[in-house]
Amino acid sequence: MVATTAPPPVERVAPQPPWAAGLSDVTASDASLRRFLHGLPGVDQVGAEARATMLATRSIKTVAKAWAIDLAITMIDLTTLEGQDTPGKVRALCAKAMRPDPSDPTVPRVAAVCVYPDMVPMAVQTLSGSGVRVASVATAFPSGRASLAVKLADTRDAVTAGADEIDMVIDRGAFLSGRYMQVHEEIVAVREACGNAHLKVILETGELVTYDNARRASWLAMLAGGDFIKTSTGKISPAATLPVTLVMLEAVRDFRDTTGRQVGVKPAGGIRTAKDAIKHLVLVNETAGDDWLDPDWFRIGASSLLNDLLMQRTKMATGRYSGPDYFTLD
Amino acid sequence: MSERIDVRKTYKLYIGGKFPRSESGRSYEVTDAKGRFLANAALASRKDARDAAVAARAAFPGWSSATAYNRGQVLYRVAELLEGRRTQFVSEVAAGEGLTARKAEALVDASIDRWVWYAGWSDKVMQVHGSANPVAGPYFDFSVPEPTGVVAVLAPQNSSLLGLVSVVASAIVTGNTVVVVASERSPLPAVTLSEVLATSDVPGGVVNILTGRAAEVAPWLAAHMDVNAIDLAGAPVDSVTDLQVAAADNLKRVLLPRLDDWTATPGTERMFAMLETKTVWHPIGV
Numbered sequence: 001m002v003a004t005t006a007p008p009p010v011e012r013v014a015p016q017p018p019w020a021a022g023l024s025d026v027t028a029s030d031a032s033l034r035r036f037l038h039g040l041p042g043v044d045q046v047g048a049e050a051r052a053t054m055l056a057t058r059s060i061k062t063v064a065k066a067w068a069i070d071l072a073i074t075m076i077d078l079t080t081l082e083g084q085d086t087p088g089k090v091r092a093l094c095a096k097a098m099r100p101d102p103s104d105p106t107v108p109r110v111a112a113v114c115v116y117p118d119m120v121p122m123a124v125q126t127l128s129g130s131g132v133r134v135a136s137v138a139t140a141f142p143s144g145r146a147s148l149a150v151k152l153a154d155t156r157d158a159v160t161a162g163a164d165e166i167d168m169v170i171d172r173g174a175f176l177s178g179r180y181m182q183v184h185e186e187i188v189a190v191r192e193a194c195g196n197a198h199l200k201v202i203l204e205t206g207e208l209v210t211y212d213n214a215r216r217a218s219w220l221a222m223l224a225g226g227d228f229i230k231t232s233t234g235k236i237s238p239a240a241t242l243p244v245t246l247v248m249l250e251a252v253r254d255f256r257d258t259t260g261r262q263v264g265v266k267p268a269g270g271i272r273t274a275k276d277a278i279k280h281l282v283l284v285n286e287t288a289g290d291d292w293l294d295p296d297w298f299r300i301g302a303s304s305l306l307n308d309l310l311m312q313r314t315k316m317a318t319g320r321y322s323g324p325d326y327f328t329l330d
Numbered sequence: 331m332s333e334r335i336d337v338r339k340t341y342k343l344y345i346g347g348k349f350p351r352s353e354s355g356r357s358y359e360v361t362d363a364k365g366r367f368l369a370n371a372a373l374a375s376r377k378d379a380r381d382a383a384v385a386a387r388a389a390f391p392g393w394s395s396a397t398a399y400n401r402g403q404v405l406y407r408v409a410e411l412l413e414g415r416r417t418q419f420v421s422e423v424a425a426g427e428g429l430t431a432r433k434a435e436a437l438v439d440a441s442i443d444r445w446v447w448y449a450g451w452s453d454k455v456m457q458v459h460g461s462a463n464p465v466a467g468p469y470f471d472f473s474v475p476e477p478t479g480v481v482a483v484l485a486p487q488n489s490s491l492l493g494l495v496s497v498v499a500s501a502i503v504t505g506n507t508v509v510v511v512a513s514e515r516s517p518l519p520a521v522t523l524s525e526v527l528a529t530s531d532v533p534g535g536v537v538n539i540l541t542g543r544a545a546e547v548a549p550w551l552a553a554h555m556d557v558n559a560i561d562l563a564g565a566p567v568d569s570v571t572d573l574q575v576a577a578a579d580n581l582k583r584v585l586l587p588r589l590d591d592w593t594a595t596p597g598t599e600r601m602f603a604m605l606e607t608k609t610v611w612h613p614i615g616v
Contacts, residue, residue, distance in 0.1 A: 320579070321380055323387070323556025 023258060027223055030181040037180055040219060043211035043247055052242035055286055056279045065278070069313050070108055071293065072277040073100060076309075077135055077266065077301045079114040080330070081142075081234065090119045094126035096328055101310050104317075110306065111295040112165060116141070117158040124162035135165035135200070139190060142204075142233035144169035148186060155193040165198040166190070167230060170217065172207045180220060187224035200266055200299075201226035205244045206236040214244050218251035228264040234301060239269025242283060249287035265292065268301025274312040277305055303330055340370040341517075343378055343541065344524030346385030347534015353377040358542070360517060363428025371517050374542035376550040379509065382538035383554055386480040386507040389535030394477045394505035398453035404531045405449035405503060411526045412442045418522055419491060426490050426516025440593060441495045448499035451601060455504055459602055463609070470612040475605040477505035478583055479558030482551035484511050484544050486564045489592045491519040496592055497563050498523075500600035502536055506559075509538045509551060513564060517541040545569060552576035559583035559604050563590065 026036035060068055078097045080089060094113055101107040112133040113123050123134045136158035140146035146154075155166055168190050174182045191199050201221035205214045221229050229248055232239035245267045252263045265288070271277055277300060284292050292298050307327045314322040340357060342349040354375035360368045372378075393401070412419070416438055424434035455475055463471040481501045486493030490513045501508050512520030524539045540547060545566045552560055553576040560577050562570055565587055577584050585603045 320553035320576075321383065321550065321555060323554070323580075326555060 023223075027184060030179075033180045033184060033220075033223075034178065037216040037220060040212075040215055043215055045211055045243075048211055048243045048246055052246045052283065055246075055282050056242060058279075058282045060278050060282065066313075066316055068278045068281050069274060069309050069316070072274070072281060072300065073306065073309050073313075074108045074111060075295045075298055075300050076110040076306055077112045077114045077268070077299050078110045078306060079234070079268070079301050079303050081114070081116060081137060085116060085119055087119070087122045090115055090122045091126050092328070093330060094123055094132070096306070096330060097132045098127065098130045100306055101313075101327070104313075107310065107313065111299055114165075114167065114301060117154060117161065117163070120158050120161035120163045133164040134162060135167055136161070136163035137167045137169075137202075137233075138163075139168040139186075141167070141169055141202075142235040144171050145173075148189060151186070152189060152193045155190050159193065159195055159197050163197055165200060165228075166194050167200045167202055169202045169204060169233060170221065172204055175208065175213070175217060175220075180216075183217075184220055184224045187221060187226060191225040198227045199225070200228035200230045200264075202230045202233055202268075203248075204233055204236060205231050205241075205248075206238045211244065211247050214247050215251055218248050219255065222251070222255045222261075222263050226263065228266050228299070230266040230268055230299075230301065232267075232269040232301075234269035237270070240267030240271055240280075240301075242279060245280060246283055246287055249284060249292070252292070253288045262291065262297060264297040264299065266299040266301055271300055271302050272304050272308065274305075274309045277302075277309065306330075338369070341372060341521045341541065343372045343374055343382075344521075344528065344537070344539040345378065345382045345535075346388070346538065347528065349524070349528070350378075350381075352542070353381070360426075360515075362425040368425060369518060371521065371541040374511070374540035374547055376547060378540055378542075379511075379547045379550050379554075382509040382540060383480060383482075383551070383557055385535040385538050386509050387556055389533055390477075390479060390507045392533055393502070393507055393536045396505070398456065401503065401505065402449050402452035405452065405499065406446065408526060408530045408532060409442055409446045409449060411530050412445060412523075415522060415526055416442070419519055422516075422518040422522060423491050426513075426518055427488070437489075437492050437593075441492045444492065444495050444596065445499050447596070448503045448601070451598075452503050455601065455605075458598065459605065465611070468614050470614050471609065472612070473607050473609040475504065475602075476608050478604050478606050479506065480556065481506045481508045481604055482511075482548075482554070482557045482560040483508050484548055484560070484562055484564040485513055485520065486590065486592065487513050487515065487544075489513075489590075490516040491523075493563065493590070493592045494520055494523065496590075496596055496600065497561055498537060500596070501561065501604050502532075504601055504605055506604050507536045507538075509557070510540065511544045511547050511551075511564070512539055512541045514541075514543055548573055549576055552582070553579060555580045557582060559585070561585040561600075561604075562587050 026032050097110045097113045112135045114135040117136050120136045138155040138158045139151035203217040218229050248265050256262045311322040342351050352372040352374050356373035357370045358373045360371050419438045420434045459475040461473050465471040483497050527537050552573040
């Protein structure tokens, strides 16, 4: 986690596993895509859960903890995705994103603010020049139940309004009924509509049920050109769990080993405490490696997490426990 | 028939309506007044105090917004359960404080009566402590008492049940939630009280009971920015000033220890010490 304790990064010799041979033409047809996705090795459920649990017991203290808390703050996609969002709420959230703790200028800013498309102009206006990016959900978030034309219009709308990043949802119905090519083509189309904006692909792992499906969906999203794979919308429980993040981190690691392209991971939903966030950072370091310990490659979708990180930070600075009274409500 | 083997007890903490072991994994031996082993009790750490404060904060909105009538009913029900555990309390108080059974019985009876007495105050505090204020303007001006929030309570060291009941009931009856550090030398009545509370209608987190050393845990509670008041009844004598200094950071209400005779009529002071006053200026016919 920190320079003083972390072992040197392991040199990865790019292996060419048999199931990844000829990756270029797996998306050529529906049949080849299905063959590839079903040819991925199955996830050892017990093993994945045990490993996630074991890594979660790592003790991160003092200097390493301070470093991890600041890193986690810089990785946050500060999110508000409610029907009751107002321009005022978005402005307040943006202010918090740029200066999480007004009484302490040493607190770093967060990575991005994540809002619904119609709130993008407000966020862009407030955040301009601050270095905090604007992410927008699109493609009929959170269900994704709309025609492709509507999804693309939704995406273009957000991009035109100035969103730097687009969080799309995949069509879980199509995925679960085995129409992988349809999901693939949809992601490719949205990717095109994004232009220069980064594309995060939300798999909604809570609806995919199994880790095998999470692994397949991860590969599908990466093959289709997603810049990030994201666990959940935050509207479905379970959202981001450690084992599912582990499976996705393995997928991005293997994908880079195979193709040379690095894809980011974003767990979202259910990460509320500094402890949870640090567990995820340990998982990143131990699974994908420290190349991913960077806001460009790992994000955490959250809202209440930020206050807990700030409280922990204050505790470390002052030596006494802090309370929610001293941080903004959101 | 062979002789029965004792079931040796290792008690746990009471936090948020659950009975966790100390996060530190530590425990200590509780002995009676003559030094004979009674049971093992959990030795709470600062992180247990932290968890307890979080649980108390979480329970505060629900408990403080319950109607006074409802809080009173809930507390009366606790008194009924205390009565049901009377013999257990008597033996624990007698052993812990080195008293005869008769004296212990008198203390336990007084404790239950004390609990009932405080329960009765729930719907009377506002009449007695609140007021309608005469003002020179077209306003109906009135002041009402409100609970201060999370109260850290260092329970008296020498009165393991009557003293404990006096400091806990006086704080929660008005809607506060508490983190209690029980008497270090005789914590068993506090442990039994937590078992009573767990089976009563008091929501989890309203009362959290830690056993262990006040000297270890109290500084963390006194400095905790999310604790609104601290009752130093059982604070180590030499640390009272330090605890007051630590408590000043967020302007906690501090109740200083005095030479309390816990058997005397308590009066309203303890209750009123943990209240805030809200004054409303309500415009009237202009």
